[in-house]
Amino acid sequence: MTDILVLGAGYTGTAAAIRAAVKTRRLGGRVTLVNASPRFTERLRLHQTAAGEHLADHSLRDVVAGTGVEFVAGRVAALDVERREVRLDDGRVLGYDKLVYALGTVTGDSVPGVREHAHTFDDHRRAVRLAERLDALQEGTVVVAGGGLTGIEAAAELAEAHPRVHVVLLSRGRPGAMLGEGARAYLEAALERLGVEVRGGVEITKVLPDAVELAGGELVRSDATLWTGGTEGLPMAAESGLTVDARGRIVVDSALRSVSHPDVYAVGDAAAVSQRFGVLHGTCQGGIPTGLHAADSLTATLRGRTPKGFRFGFVHQPVSIGRKDAVIQFTRPDDSPRRAFLKGRAAIVYKEAVSSSPLATYKLLKRGLVPVGLFSLTAGLK
CATH class of the missing domain: 3.50.50.60 (FAD/NAD(P)-binding domain)
Known part of the structure; x- marks a missing residue:
């Protein structure tokens, strides 16, 4: 054996x-x-x-x-x-x-206060803890730190589900910088429609119990901080x-x-x-x-x-924008954006097809089959 x-x-x-x-x-x-x-x-x-x-x-x-x-x-x-x-x-x-x-x-917790005062998505229990905090909050300000795909999707989801809560998305660079110009413009308009305040070009130096501190000393008040910055x-x-x-x-x-x-x-x-x-x-x-x-x-x-x-090559960057919107950026194998992208309902259908629950994939694996599509779209297995 x-x-x-x-x-x-x-x-x-x-x-x-x-x-x-x-x-x-x-x-x-x-x-x-x-x-x-x-x-x-x-x-x-x-x-x-x-x-x-x-x-x-x-x-x-x-x-x-x-x-x-x-x-x-x-x-x-x-x-x-x-x-x-x-x-x-x-x-x-x-x-x-x-x-x-x-x-x-x-x-990562290289920024002081992340481990003590920030919520994360490291596991299901921590996500539930943030949900309980938001339910208790009802209104106030939630800071999402990190302008990558996780931060973007989280900010949109929270803003849509809790319209009385003010969501602030903070990022060192421009949120959605990995997207092409057209997809990024669509994303920015969607976040604005959801009421998400987007601030790019900022650096968080400390997470406090009720705020985040930016380089230069500015404090951004926060009733709950979600850290997605790496x-x-x-x-x-x-x-x-x-x-x-x-x-x-x-x-x-x-x-x-x-x-x-x-x-x-x-x-x-x-x-x-x-x-x-x-x-x-x-x-x-x-x-x-x-x-x-x-x-x-x-x-x-x-x-x-x-x-x-x-051997592997990227083909897309699917981004959900709440439950009712999405954008799909098609990419080159190195993940740099192509000109083509999907938005709105077409993007929702596409994202659900390629990012649906992997349980269907596991059923195929149990039968000894190599899944095509879903998570394995670009597996390159031969």
Whole structure:
């Protein structure tokens, strides 16, 4: 038997576990999936949870049922790559022959006060906590820090769901800077229509209990602050001796194996994956494809074959603007914007098609099929 341990049951880890179980079944593969929570969290939709929407609750045991994957509920406390062991916070120790590291990233806290006073989308529980705060607030000011896609979607969602709350979106650059001119203009008009106050070109130097401090000393009053200004890998990876980059992500080769410990595969946001155009930034587009490829690489290794290199190219940037609007920016493989984009109802239909719940994708994986479309639109798996 070959013990394959998958850490993290987000979009990517769950896909990797199912794929590995199906493909290594006849090779003696025994897959165990570890996650801190027994529920499957759709991280892409945490802004909807924060706005008060009640999404379907899925048990991870049900998600992997019928695949042979053993699910273990427990929070990973330490990783020993020399002894090939993982210790959980309750003292249990799990051994492995091959490890898939899919623990993702957490919100960076280099700015003072983020950890103590800001809400984040690191997990479902934190999103629920923000929803409870907004329900209690009724009116006031909410500051969303960060003008990337997460910050934009959150600001729009909160403003639409809580029209009596004043939402302020703060960003170092221009929010939506990754979009083309036409898509960005549409986005800015939509945010203005929702009443979101957008302030670009500002730097937050401190998060306080009731405000955020900007460079220069200006205070922006805040009854609740949501921090979306960047992520970093868990310190566990570096502490274990794995080679990581400046953001704490595990550096991998073309087969998605750790460059320092080839029995460890890293996927999704937790991995620094190099392509011809640079290192992938964490998005749902690249997440599941890396999970599938790592499982395929692992299978090839068990068969005594040379794994194929991972190839990936971006195709779009879907952005929801509340529940009633969206914009889709089509991109080049390096994620730079093309001229083409969708808006309004057409964009809503498109986004729901490519970013819908991954449960349909997992059902295909259970049958041994490579999903086309949905999260795997650009997987490049051959």
